[in-house]
Amino acid sequence: MKKLLGVTLGILTAVGGFLDIGDIVTASVTGARFRMSLAWAVLLGVIGIVIFAEMAGRVATVSHRPVFDLVRERVGARLGLANLLASYFINFLTLAAEVAGVSLALQLASDVNYLLWIPLVTFLVWIVIWRVKFETMEQVFGLAGLALIVMAVALWQLHPDWSSLWHSASHPEVTSGEGAPTYFYFGIALFGATMTPYEVFFFSSGAVEEHWQRSDLILNRANVYLGFPLGGALTLSLMAISAVVFAPMNITVEHLSQAALPTVVAVGKIGLALILIGFFAATFSAALETALSSGYTISQYFGWQWGKLVRPKEAARFHVVVLVSLIGAALLALTAIDPVKLTEYTVVLAAAALPLTYFPILVVANDPDFMGDKVNSRLSNALATGYMGILVVVSVATIPLMIATKGGA
Amino acid sequence: MTEPGPPAVAVRRLVVAATALGVLLAACVQPVGPARTFDSYEHKAKDTAETALSAVQTGRLGAQAAKRDDTFAPYLAVLVSEAEDEASSAQTTFDSVQPPNDKSDNLRDNLDPLLTRAVDALSQARIAARRADFDEVAKQEPKLAKSARELDRFVEAHP
Numbered sequence: 001m002k003k004l005l006g007v008t009l010g011i012l013t014a015v016g017g018f019l020d021i022g023d024i025v026t027a028s029v030t031g032a033r034f035r036m037s038l039a040w041a042v043l044l045g046v047i048g049i050v051i052f053a054e055m056a057g058r059v060a061t062v063s064h065r066p067v068f069d070l071v072r073e074r075v076g077a078r079l080g081l082a083n084l085l086a087s088y089f090i091n092f093l094t095l096a097a098e099v100a101g102v103s104l105a106l107q108l109a110s111d112v113n114y115l116l117w118i119p120l121v122t123f124l125v126w127i128v129i130w131r132v133k134f135e136t137m138e139q140v141f142g143l144a145g146l147a148l149i150v151m152a153v154a155l156w157q158l159h160p161d162w163s164s165l166w167h168s169a170s171h172p173e174v175t176s177g178e179g180a181p182t183y184f185y186f187g188i189a190l191f192g193a194t195m196t197p198y199e200v201f202f203f204s205s206g207a208v209e210e211h212w213q214r215s216d217l218i219l220n221r222a223n224v225y226l227g228f229p230l231g232g233a234l235t236l237s238l239m240a241i242s243a244v245v246f247a248p249m250n251i252t253v254e255h256l257s258q259a260a261l262p263t264v265v266a267v268g269k270i271g272l273a274l275i276l277i278g279f280f281a282a283t284f285s286a287a288l289e290t291a292l293s294s295g296y297t298i299s300q301y302f303g304w305q306w307g308k309l310v311r312p313k314e315a316a317r318f319h320v321v322v323l324v325s326l327i328g329a330a331l332l333a334l335t336a337i338d339p340v341k342l343t344e345y346t347v348v349l350a351a352a353a354l355p356l357t358y359f360p361i362l363v364v365a366n367d368p369d370f371m372g373d374k375v376n377s378r379l380s381n382a383l384a385t386g387y388m389g390i391l392v393v394v395s396v397a398t399i400p401l402m403i404a405t406k407g408g409a
Numbered sequence: 410m411t412e413p414g415p416p417a418v419a420v421r422r423l424v425v426a427a428t429a430l431g432v433l434l435a436a437c438v439q440p441v442g443p444a445r446t447f448d449s450y451e452h453k454a455k456d457t458a459e460t461a462l463s464a465v466q467t468g469r470l471g472a473q474a475a476k477r478d479d480t481f482a483p484y485l486a487v488l489v490s491e492a493e494d495e496a497s498s499a500q501t502t503f504d505s506v507q508p509p510n511d512k513s514d515n516l517r518d519n520l521d522p523l524l525t526r527a528v529d530a531l532s533q534a535r536i537a538a539r540r541a542d543f544d545e546v547a548k549q550e551p552k553l554a555k556s557a558r559e560l561d562r563f564v565e566a567h568p
Binding site: 107111245249276 | 495
């Protein structure tokens, strides 16, 4: 039973991490604009996050120390601080986007402006973090997030030309009317949305909080290998239904309401109800994860007592950071900044910052003195090092592409 | 003079990084620039028509869902309202651009009525959706379809 609950952690992270506001927006936008020709970016991101999370989970299990504790130790206090500031900043923007995403999901169900929902959503996120047990949080939002499987059902119901979808995915090319810089900019956005760093902060910190032992490493791999590809498959489903419904009608996706439309077309009212539940669950669980990750990163770097399972009185600074981050994110969202644009910029910046946290974990996972017999195998090391190269290329290319394409316009 | 300590250095670097990010995001903003030639104006007209076409087609799908009773009123109201805002904003932005010559005036005269009809149809659909009057929303579908054809023809005529 305990192991089954452990797998739930993976599913929650997969659904809440992969299908957060970033994935929903980028998959819909790219499906409508580029059909399936950017599916490779999702695949690349899924493999990358599997490698990254498996290493981080293994390191956390063997050392009982989470990501930012090790980052500081390996790169030093100064570089570690710069790393922390960059990671926290992107995590903060993601939190703001998720809070806005939950509010937008509620707007779709109520027709009440999302700005009015933001204070309530912020309070709900805080109260869940403060009062609700970790296991309950995992199970409720993990299972509710699975409502998004309706997108795969919608794809089936649309009776698409499967060979055309496969051809578009397997023969990637720059869509007519789009430039190569724009194509690769959105490729980076998808990659960044799939491989968001907060998933790893949350996942490895959860492993430490739940006191994973070496015997739990099989569980770690089951979580990563089962949960994350499930999230990736749902992302591809969303991209595909967007491609099937929107691309032939020359519709570009600018709002979250449009992301639900192909499911409405294919499955009707039940589909709409399920996708709204799924949007809410995915963005809410991602808001929980990013809010907790804010506290995790800062507390772990400064060596404070941290953790959701620790009594608040004993981890006061951790809870203050979570609360302040949450309030700050709500205030940012309340400025009426376009949540979709905020999400698009956030996932791209997240991609640019990935090497900052990936590299120290790769170094530790390769250290036989530290990891003993759980050090990276030759195969995993080759894959992980190859990905480090990809991350560096992505990181270098992101900002010039962002400027050259005016943010993918 | 004393060397600044690590916190001061960190704060300074943070300010530099925040400024750099601000400049970067500012570089991504797309202000509405003037159109100095017909080609430039025509390009803006085409972009505007494409935005309006996307909004109208979104509204059409919403109207079709209403016709089949396949949606909920709050969702439909948000969907159509956002489509209307998108089309209306595109029209306002385009109208604010000064046409550079007579040929551009003709182009503006051709496109503006199409945009007005698109926004009107979406407005009617939004009003009906807010009243949860699905029959009335469905009645807008032919108007939206006609508007979509007109905009599509405009886009095709201006590659």
